[in-house]
Amino acid sequence: MRRFAAGLAVAALAVGLITTGTASAQPSVQPDARPDCGYTVTPDEPPARPVSVPHDPWFTKGKVLVKVKTNQGDIPLVLDRAKAPCTAHSFIHLAHRGFYNQTECHRLTAYPTLKVLQCGDPSNTGEGGPGYKYKDELPTDLKPAPNDPTGLRRIYPRGTLAMANAGPDTNGSQFFLVQSDSILRPNYTVFGQILPEGLKTLDKIAAGGIAGENPLDGRPNIKSELKWVFPLGL
Helix, strand or coil: CCCCCCCCHHHHHHHCCCECCCCCCCCCCCCCCCCCCCCEECCCCCCCCCCCCCCCCCCCCCEEEEEEEECCEECCEEEECCCCHHHHHHHHHHHHCCCCCCEECCEEECECCEEEEEECCCCCCCCCCCCEEECCCCCCCCCECCCCCCCCCEEECCCEEEECECCCCCECCCEEEEEECEEECCCCCEEEEECHHHHHHHHHHHHCCECCCCCCEECECCCCEEEEEEEECC
């Protein structure tokens, strides 16, 4: 079950957790090679909105501008195919098919070390996905988190676009937008950046605070709906 966990306050602060609510080797990507992304149907987790499973991508280079219009303002994104070809391809696949249109961003966090907006679930519950999963493309260039005695955590900088997951190789449709430098283990695929206009919108949503009893983790007070998401060339 993909479950939005309101009780992630301690876990997220202690170990850094961006989850889609469930708990599965990085794809082997060579220059000009078609990666094996491991797109796999998840029968126990059917799609929150009907959508096909993508084929492995042919294009593994270059960047893609994605226009994201929300009810709070635009959040333009730049996807990096070279860094995460499987993730970028899946996101583009879902966007082209309207999977993200008219969906709410269901989670906002305001921990001292974790400030993100999580989106990408048409069911608006934190449990929904596309009915398939695929392999991680984990970052190797993030800076170490200061004062981390384990040496394992990294800084996901403000403006980072990354995938939520429920464990190794469980990527689906949910993603998160980093509003302020956040400390996480490098277990979440980074596949792009938020452009400055989008950061202004993200700041506006974050400033509205969090609904519910937990002021650090929950649904945004300001309803944040992705009206449409459309990839363009760059």
